[in-house]
Amino acid sequence: MLKSRNLIQPEDFSIEEIDEILNLAEDIMKDPSAYSRVCEGKLMATLFYEPSTRTRLSFEAAMKRLGGEIIGFSEPNSSSVSKGESLGDTIRVVSGYVDLIVMRHPIAGAANEAIQYTTVPFINAGDGGNQHPTQTLTDLLTIKSLKGTLHNHTIGLCGDLKYGRTVHSLVKAMNRYEDNKFVFIAPEELKMPEYVKEGIKNYSYCETTHLDEALSNLDLLYMTRVQGERFSNKDEYERLKDTYILDKEKMKNAKEDMLVLHPLPRVNEISTDIDNDDRAVYFKQAVYGMYVRMALIIKLLGVDIKK
Numbered sequence: 001m002l003k004s005r006n007l008i009q010p011e012d013f014s015i016e017e018i019d020e021i022l023n024l025a026e027d028i029m030k031d032p033s034a035y036s037r038v039c040e041g042k043l044m045a046t047l048f049y050e051p052s053t054r055t056r057l058s059f060e061a062a063m064k065r066l067g068g069e070i071i072g073f074s075e076p077n078s079s080s081v082s083k084g085e086s087l088g089d090t091i092r093v094v095s096g097y098v099d100l101i102v103m104r105h106p107i108a109g110a111a112n113e114a115i116q117y118t119t120v121p122f123i124n125a126g127d128g129g130n131q132h133p134t135q136t137l138t139d140l141l142t143i144k145s146l147k148g149t150l151h152n153h154t155i156g157l158c159g160d161l162k163y164g165r166t167v168h169s170l171v172k173a174m175n176r177y178e179d180n181k182f183v184f185i186a187p188e189e190l191k192m193p194e195y196v197k198e199g200i201k202n203y204s205y206c207e208t209t210h211l212d213e214a215l216s217n218l219d220l221l222y223m224t225r226v227q228g229e230r231f232s233n234k235d236e237y238e239r240l241k242d243t244y245i246l247d248k249e250k251m252k253n254a255k256e257d258m259l260v261l262h263p264l265p266r267v268n269e270i271s272t273d274i275d276n277d278d279r280a281v282y283f284k285q286a287v288y289g290m291y292v293r294m295a296l297i298i299k300l301l302g303v304d305i306k307k
């Protein structure tokens with residue numbers, strides 16, 4: 001059993017619990033059909049107050065591949081939110097219908113508010129620019145499966161480190177393993193927030209505005225989209241959105257075994273000309289996302305997996 005019934009941020013689970021989830025995901029990947037009925041009779045709600053493709057569909061695919069059912073909305077205007085219902089009331093009501101709630105919300109901190117009202121396990125599928133722990137489980141599974149370990153990596157994180165919730169969660173998570181170093185690559189305006197940097201062990205990070213210079217030292221490069229929807233000044237977004245574009249030319253300076261990750265959706269920050277480079281693993285990463293969510297659902301529901 002997991003110590004927490006809810007997943008708001010990566011630290012809600014111990015390293016051992018995260019290992020259990022990743023190991024289970026690897027088992028599921030080896031033989032998905034063996035798990036195809038373990039969640040029969042269970043119902044999950046996906047409440048998406050903000051657009052999503054991968055996260056919502058991978059959660060829904062995960063539950064269906066376990067034999068469970070889903071209800072929910074992907075367009076808050078089609079729910080009672082449009083009539084002015086509070087988040088707390090929605091969560092209270094939905095808790096009475098389902099066994100598990102997955103929520104994405106545009107406001108940072110909304111997930112913490114929601115868990116005051118839920119009576120069933122709750123998963124934060126992204127709260128504003130704050131945290132995105134299931135993307136992090138996806139990233140951890142990708143790194144562990146393709147690199148063999150979660151320790152001892154030099155990890156470049158590039159792009160919108162200010163508003164990118166995926167990088168906030170990933171740094172918090174990778175910081176718990178031994179000997180990882182971080183290189184934060186961002187324009188001045190989109191630097192990694194202090195509160196994330198403050199938690200980093202032994203200050204094992206550096207910051208730069210130059211992707212070119214940083215590239216050759218990296219074991220992993222995590223590219224991100226500039227989060228246009230979080231800018232109050234659209235001109236600033238236009239000016240910054242194409243600051244970094246990873247292409248074939250730049251990849252010549254990268255290690256032969258460096259992996260390129262991206263939570264997707266990609267806009268211009270990775271040129272399609274590297275999609276066929278073996279080091280570009282972002283589409284594989286999306287597939288890992290479904291399997292790790294299958295494992296997470298099983299663990300949070302505490303279902304019996306004697307197959």
Ligand code: NCD
Pocket residue numbers: 054055126132135165166224225263264265
């Ligand atoms: C990310 C998100 O929603 O934060 N996408 C995702 O979940 N795969 C990244 C992004 O939107 O840029």
